[in-house]
Amino acid sequence: MEEKDDLRRLLEAMPLMRLVPLAGHAVGLRFGRTLGGRDGLTSGSGAVLVALGFGGGRGLELGIAGRATHADLARRCMITPATLTGVVNTLVKAGYVRRERDETDRRVVWLVLTEAGWERVHQIGGDLREFAAPVLDALPRDEELVVRRFLTRVILHYSHPEGWECPPREAAPADGAEADTTEPRDPPTIEPKHAA
Helix, strand or coil: CHHHHHHHHHHHHCCHHHHHHHHHHHHHHHHHHHHHHHHCCCHHHHHHHHHHHCCCCCCCCCCECCEEEHHHHHHHHCCCHHHHHHHHHHHHHCCCEEEEECCCCCCCEEEEECHHHHHHHHHHHHHHHHHHHHHHHCCCHHHHHHHHHHHHHHHHHHCCCCCCCCCCCCCCCCCCCCCCCCCCCCCCCCCCCCCC
């Protein structure tokens, strides 16, 4: 218990933006062990599988549930298409995803969840709810809203729709023109839910 208290004091003294990647890393490692225990999926491949399954609004990019092009799925997952290739190959080998040529445009290849893929997406959803329950159940709704707004701002600030790369810095205004200092608008308010 003393070790956990020492860690708590250390974490509470850290800069806030250092805690964001640490929290993501800790959750990813722990959930990766949960996923890996069942069929060897990593947290990354599980996240891609879930993003494909819940295409209709669960991710950052809206899409068709259970079906996406490679580029669309990479945008939903905020990873490069090159990074996604290896993950998709793993999911295809596991029997969770298949590639299908578009019937009207043969240049387009769809990534489609198989029946086993749908089953696994639902299992992962249940695993996520069970995994997150101890933390979320102890989190008061007002604190959840604060955390949700903060993480939303972080994601929106560091995300860029063009391949999730950092946009080039804009040049300083020329000829004495004033820079646009308009504050970014807050994201829409989302009613928190205590489900993963």
